[in-house]
Amino acid sequence: MRTLLIPVLCAVVIVALLPLIAGYIVLVERKVMAHMQARLGPMRVGPHGLLQPIADALKLMLKEDVIPTNADRLIFWFAPVASVAAALVAYSAMPIGPAFQIADLNVGLLFIVAVSSLGIYGVVLGGWASNSHYSLLGAMRSAAQLVSYEVAAGLALVSVLLLAGSLSMKEIVQAQLDQGVWFVFYVPFGFFIYLVASIAETNRAPFDLPEADSEIVAGYMTEYSGFRWALYFLAEYANVIVVAGVATTLFFGGWLRPLTRYHDHFPGTHVELLDVVPAFAMIALALYCFRLAPRQPLRVQKRVMAAAGVKCVLFAGILFAALFGSDAVREGVHGAFWFLAKVGAYIYCFMWFRFTFPRYRFDQLMRLSWQFLIPLGLVNVIGVAVAIVLRERWDWNPFFSLVPTTIVTLGFAAWLTADKLELSGTDEDIAAESAAVLPGSGE
Amino acid sequence: MPAQYIPILIFAVLAAAFPIVTLIAAKYVRPESKAVGAKLEAYESGNPIEGSARGRYSTRFYIIAILFVVFDVETVFLFPWAIRFGQMGLYGLETMLVFLGILLVGYIWLYRKGALDWL
Numbered sequence: 001m002r003t004l005l006i007p008v009l010c011a012v013v014i015v016a017l018l019p020l021i022a023g024y025i026v027l028v029e030r031k032v033m034a035h036m037q038a039r040l041g042p043m044r045v046g047p048h049g050l051l052q053p054i055a056d057a058l059k060l061m062l063k064e065d066v067i068p069t070n071a072d073r074l075i076f077w078f079a080p081v082a083s084v085a086a087a088l089v090a091y092s093a094m095p096i097g098p099a100f101q102i103a104d105l106n107v108g109l110l111f112i113v114a115v116s117s118l119g120i121y122g123v124v125l126g127g128w129a130s131n132s133h134y135s136l137l138g139a140m141r142s143a144a145q146l147v148s149y150e151v152a153a154g155l156a157l158v159s160v161l162l163l164a165g166s167l168s169m170k171e172i173v174q175a176q177l178d179q180g181v182w183f184v185f186y187v188p189f190g191f192f193i194y195l196v197a198s199i200a201e202t203n204r205a206p207f208d209l210p211e212a213d214s215e216i217v218a219g220y221m222t223e224y225s226g227f228r229w230a231l232y233f234l235a236e237y238a239n240v241i242v243v244a245g246v247a248t249t250l251f252f253g254g255w256l257r258p259l260t261r262y263h264d265h266f267p268g269t270h271v272e273l274l275d276v277v278p279a280f281a282m283i284a285l286a287l288y289c290f291r292l293a294p295r296q297p298l299r300v301q302k303r304v305m306a307a308a309g310v311k312c313v314l315f316a317g318i319l320f321a322a323l324f325g326s327d328a329v330r331e332g333v334h335g336a337f338w339f340l341a342k343v344g345a346y347i348y349c350f351m352w353f354r355f356t357f358p359r360y361r362f363d364q365l366m367r368l369s370w371q372f373l374i375p376l377g378l379v380n381v382i383g384v385a386v387a388i389v390l391r392e393r394w395d396w397n398p399f400f401s402l403v404p405t406t407i408v409t410l411g412f413a414a415w416l417t418a419d420k421l422e423l424s425g426t427d428e429d430i431a432a433e434s435a436a437v438l439p440g441s442g443e
Numbered sequence: 444m445p446a447q448y449i450p451i452l453i454f455a456v457l458a459a460a461f462p463i464v465t466l467i468a469a470k471y472v473r474p475e476s477k478a479v480g481a482k483l484e485a486y487e488s489g490n491p492i493e494g495s496a497r498g499r500y501s502t503r504f505y506i507i508a509i510l511f512v513v514f515d516v517e518t519v520f521l522f523p524w525a526i527r528f529g530q531m532g533l534y535g536l537e538t539m540l541v542f543l544g545i546l547l548v549g550y551i552w553l554y555r556k557g558a559l560d561w562l
Contacts, residue, residue, distance in 0.1 A: 014454075061473065085459040
């Protein structure tokens with residue numbers, strides 16, 4: 001029974017906390033967007049909008065629920081449930097630090113990829129059940145986009161598996177510890193392909209064609225209202241965290257601290273110098289909260305801000321206390337901190353891209369995957385394989401064996417983009433193209 | 444069933460129960476829907492709806508689906524190969540180059556046929 005304790009505890013905590021975390025990611029996204037556009041974003045509900053996600057959740061619970069008469073009621077009801085369940089189950093093989101994991105499967109990565117792809121059933125069924133043109137078009141686009149980028153993402157994962165030699169998420173992190181380097185430095189192209197593919201798979205801007213509001217209203221979610229819509233939204237953000245977790249584990253060393261090989265201690269103790277960084281970062285955050293608290297306009301807002309500061313102090317205390325616990329406790333707590341910090345950084349990049357790049361056209365999106373990322377992924381896999389043969393057979397230095405193959409891959413990418421991609425065609429090109437496809441549409 | 448899948452089973456039950464329970468709970472919290480008439484029709488930007496949505500669709504979607512099967516099966520073949528590559532060395536590289544070479548011929552053929560262009 002004791003072996004089941006931690007996994008079941010993790011399961012309950014994930015199911016209970018994930019909706020809250022997704023809500024706060026939405027808040028952070030709105031704040032980041034606002035500041036990038038020189039606005040303030042949510043400021044009213046709680047200090048700096050800190051209570052906005054809770055207010056939103058309550059509001060969505062109380063919203064009227066409309067189901068179109070032509071809709072297929074049973075599938076309409078089932079589709080968002082399938083989306084959320086698939087997105088949540090994908091967490092079961094994700095190692096949040098060495099201690100917190102629901103199940104350490106020997107096929108962990110394959111399991112995550114397989115289960116998170118099941119979420120598309122929720123999208124397609126929802127779009128079909130709505131019996132609306134916009135919904136079905138959004139669902140079809142979403143399916144086409146997901147399957148196209150699934151291949152590219154798979155090829156990016158293979159390049160990491162070549163180096164790690166295991167599908168278990170824990171062993172992939174262990175391999176990065178043993179080889180002394182995060183795999184993003186060994187296979188930069190694998191990371192690049194996975195980054196682009198993961199944005200496309202989670203339907204986020206600039207690849208948010210399935211829910212492009214200027215074209216097809218809200219895509220597969222058009223007919224959904226109230227809490228059903230909230231479930232789709234939750235599934236979307238849960239999927240973002242899943243791909244961020246996979247990228248963190250595969251390319252950024254999972255729960256490993258940066259500079260893992262630097263082991264200097266404080267004199268006379270077992271505490272490593274760099275291990276105090278998380279605790280101090282939390283204290284800095286707490287001080288920032290305490291500084292903001294008296295400036296809030298209302299007494300309630302002052303108190304909420306101070307409570308946020310106290311929570312940061314509490315986290316700092318836990319991180320600090322863990323330093324003096326046994327090795328397992330220290331690695332468990334600090335591993336979870338570093339894992340979540342890296343996932344947060346990856347999600348921040350997602351937001352950054354969303355507010356930086358304009359949306360792609362659908363044909364550009366398909367061309368990017370089939371004519372650029374997939375051939376590039378294949379060449380990248382072959383390049384990494386050649387580098388490993390050089391290393392094993394002729395004893396090349398692991399890092400320098402990858403330099404020539406990476407340069408070849410870069411050259412291939414340049415050749416692909418030079419005359420094949422045409423993502424940024426001039427107006428005359430586009431006019432000629434559409435004239436060729438649709439005779440009589442020109443002047 | 445291996446013991447490590449039991450927590451996953453528990454988690455899957457929890458994960459499926461969460462949306463079902465909240466949907467049922469929301470039903471008792473929210474006001475009764477009094478929607479009538481056009482509010483219950485599918486949304487088409489305010490215009491009267493044009494027939495059923497389940498009509499004919501671009502064949503492009505079907506071509507993408509078929510291409511996906513081909514290329515995803517190939518990726519799945521690469522997974523076990525990548526895991527054992529460390530032990531196989533040069534032999535593993537040669538055999539996989541032959542496999543990818545055959546696939547490359549198919550890819551070039553598809554490319555020249557225009558199957559990879561959306562338009």
